[in-house]
Amino acid sequence: MDYQAKTNWTYNDTVTEQDMNRIEAGLGDLHQRLDTPATSKLVLQPGTQTIQVERDTPFHLSGISGRMLLNLLGRNGNCESLNGWAFSGTAALNTSQFVTGTASIQITAGSGGGIMSRSVELKVGKTYVLAASIKLGTATGAKVSVTGIDNGSGVSSSSDFTISYMRFTATSSTHSIAVVLQATQGQTAYIDAIRLYEISAAEYSQLSSMTASQVDQMYPYTEGLAGVQNPYAIRWTSAAKADVAAMLAFDTELLAPPVPASDAERDRLEKGVDGQYYKVSNWCKVALTGDLSWILRTSSTGVKCVQITGLGQSIATTPQGYMTKYDGKVVKNDLGAIANWKTGDMWQLGDPSYSNLILSIAGSDSGWGDNYTPTADELKAYFYGWVMGTQASNGTFTVGYNGTGTKAWRGLVNDNGSGTVDVPRTYFQDQYEQPDWKPYELMYKRSIAINAPVPSEGNLSLVKGDNVIEIGTGLILREFSKPLLYPTSSNRYMINYIAQGGYANPLKYMPYKIVEVYRNNRKQQVNVGTTSDRSNWYGGVYIDDIPDYRPENVYSVTYLIQAKRPSVNFIASILNNEYAMIDHLIRDMQQTTRRVSVVENKKAENDSSDWITPTLLNGWVNRDVSISDPRVGYRKMNSSSTMELRGIILGGPAGSSILFKLPKSFRPAIHHFVPVLAYASGSYQPAYLTITPSGDVVANNVPSSVGWYILSGTVPLT
Structure with a gap:
């Protein structure tokens, strides 16, 4: 009970034992508050929550752990193409109804119903979750299904996309997964963001008590090796989430195996004694692009093995890590003899130090014929997103080149053109033009974990009363951008514009929401928002009519990306009495003084990256x-x-x-x-x-x- 002071004493009042007990209790409470720190644990879960506290208090982050979602459907689940699926009824892409990318698959039921399905390879006895985002057109219902096992939860909304999901244990090495409509002939539904993840036994058990929205939050649609990228905690000024009151955000990715054997396998972010945040990094993630120094290792019928030397030392047992190719499909980690590899899609970190990456590529993927030895630049072209082929005199392109005819290249995905006869030295297309191609990704286990500092921004605190807190991932911090003049205006400057081909300045990642715009590191009020006009604005997000533009000013943008990433809990503590707050203040002052001292005594030089050697052209x-x-x-x-x-x-x-x-x-x-x-x-x-x-x-x-x-x-x- 709070101390109740008596402030109306008079000269003749008698001090009773009750008065003395009350006074002593108040002194004891004050002594406790000033002598012993009192804190309480706070677990902030992914999504938005309202936290109540009795007084203004700092927020002390204890740690964040890594996590990874690996979609076993590759990019076939993004529903940007009909490829990879079989249909009962008719199917078409619909570009006006979608939740990810630019389209969904519209199923129209035939006389035999409406179904989209495909076969997947699974591990017998392992547990999985299957989910899809579905919006009904005229169909009465729809749900995911695994043939021979069960159906998932039903969807009944025609006003918005909601998810159907199910958990299951694989009983065979091959299963057929499907989305099934409850519909008569001619009725429709829209399907998007289909994902299939292997999960742990603990996650399998938790799913039985989760709601559809919780499942959607816990298992969003992802592609490739999706770790906890750029986690953040934002305190908004209100439930409308229009203005940021306080923020703590990190520029890092926390990784883990899809199903960790223990928490020790996860990356972990913690605050050091110096006040700097650090990541205990067990894993290293690399984008395998044409910028790397690829060499040809071996060649056999239908397959060539390529190599990068000195990538990084890994462990000597499988799984050394995980790899996905340009279409998001999983590449197998095999530490056996390379001479025995007879197919593409195999990799290892091998040779004596387990640091040389060897990767097998099928000729049907690369276009490198059995009788042809690709040059170093032609190896790079594949990892820039190009397939080699033969161009006929009429311009027809055929995948595969064996050393005769006209050699040409075209894009690995969604490119039916005649190709180019010049060796490509850049990416097939920019990401905002070609969302279906992404580079190979490798995530490998380090032989020894490293402890590395993590860039962060902000400092979260809680205020007395209600605090609207959002926990999530995918917050890009202060990305530099150069405003461009709108094509039909003399004084209208914008960011994230993509309509005019080379005359464009899109943000690096497809944005979902602009959080802040800065000019010379100060917040600037600008016209930001979303629009259905995605042909002019990347992701349908605009930063327009930038006021008082000056070319000498430096502009940067903090924004949320559309691509989903797994989220995790923020484990924290809050301070409940004066001792804890004073102790926290003193420690913060010590840490700040130490870090300022380091900065003041550091040499005035900036870290530089390694030199990159380009391919010289035109005889140079x-x-x-x-x-x-x-x-x-x-x-x-x-x-x-x-x-x-x-x-x-x-x-x-x-x-x-x-x-x-x-x-x-x-x-x-x-x-x-x-x-x-x-x-x-x-x-x-x-x-x-x-x-x-x-x-x-x-x-x-x-x-x-x-x-x-x-x-x-x-x-x-x-």
């Missing part, structure tokens, strides 16, 4: 790396906001020509001109490079008698 070659010349290269510096160039080259044509192409992450937002020197006729002469937003590095003003051309300079990427 490195001058002579046997003396002291550096190879032509580029790298990011200054916290990745600036690119640095180096090298000395010769052999190219006079005038203007492309030296090499930059990958998308190294391209500037606008054209940049870099002054350089050309050595010709015994003297140095001025020349310049043009760096374009499309990635061309162009040599200009090259003299006809050029001896060599010196690359040296920096390019801002924002």
Whole structure:
């Protein structure tokens, strides 16, 4: 009971034993509050919740653990294509009804009903959850199903997408999964975001008491190796969630196996004694793109094995980790002899140190014929999203090239064109143009866990009364962006525009909601929102009419991405008395002083990435790396906001020509001109490079008698 002070004493009042007991109890309570810290554990679950506290209090995060969802359907569950499914009735893509991507599959029941189904390979005795987002058209119901096992929960809404789900234990190595309509001929339903995950026995048990919305929150639709990416806790000013009151967010991904044997296998984020957040990282995740140095390892009938050396030391037993290919399907980890690999889609981290990645690729995927040896650049092209083939004189493209005819390339997915005869050195298409292609991904177990600092922003606190707290993932922090002038305006600037081909400035990931826009690191009020016009605005999200735009200003955006990632609990403690709060304040001051001291004494230099060696074009070659010349290269510096160039080259044509192409992450937002020197006729002469937003590095003003051309300079990427 709270202490009740008596404030109306008079001179003649008698002090009773009850008065003394009350006073002593108050003193004892005060002594307890000032002598012993009192805290209580707080578990914040994924989603939005209202937390009540009796007083303003700091929020002390104890930790966040890693998790991963691996959709066993690959990208066939995104319902952006009819490929991979069998249908009873008729099926078509519907671009006006969807929950993920840009389309759903509309099923129209025939005389035999309405069903979409496919076969999947599973592990006998293992437990799984199957779910799909369904919106009824004129059908009376729909549900997921596993043939020979059971049906899932039914869906009855025609106003919104809701999920049908079921848990099951595999009784065979192959099962048929389906979405089944309750419908008569001609009735319809829309299907999207189908996912199939292997789960633990504990998760299987928990599913029996979960609601459909809880299942949707716990098992969202994902693609590839989906870890806990950029977790956040936001306290909103109200339940409307329009304005941020306080926020704690992290720029990291916390990983784990799909079904961990123990919590020790999970990555974990914790606060160090210095106040910095750290990640205990058991896993390393790598995007296997054409930017890496691929070499051909072996070749056999229908299959070629490629390799990257020195990727990272892994463990010597399976599973070393997990890999998905460009279509999201799982690639098998096999530590057996590579000579015995007779099919594609196998990998290992092998050789003596378990650090060389070897991957088998079927000729039907790559287009590399049995009688053809692909070059280094042609290996890279595959990992940029291109398949090799033969182009006929009439322009017809046939997958596969064996060394005769016209060699050509076209996109691995959703490309029925005649292809290009030039070796591709960039990604097939930008992500906002081609959502169905993603690079291979590898997640491997480190031989020794590392402890690494994690960038974070904000500091969450709770206020007396109700606190609307949202826990989630996918918050991108302060991504730099260069506003562009709207094509038909002289003073209207925008961000996340994609309509004009190369004249576009989309955010890196498809956005779902803009949280904050910053100008020179200060919040700026701008016109943001969502629209059905997804052809002009990436993901249907706009940042428009940016006021008082100045090109010298630096703009950045904090936003939530549309792609779902698994969420986890935030385990925290709150402070319940004065001792705990004073102790917390003193520790925070000590940590802040220590971190400021480190910053003040650190050398004034920025970390730079490793040099990347490009493929030179148009006859240009490195001058002579046997003396002291550096190879032509580029790298990011200054916290990745600036690119640095180096090298000395010769052999190219006079005038203007492309030296090499930059990958998308190294391209500037606008054209940049870099002054350089050309050595010709015994003297140095001025020349310049043009760096374009499309990635061309162009040599200009090259003299006809050029001896060599010196690359040296920096390019801002924002």
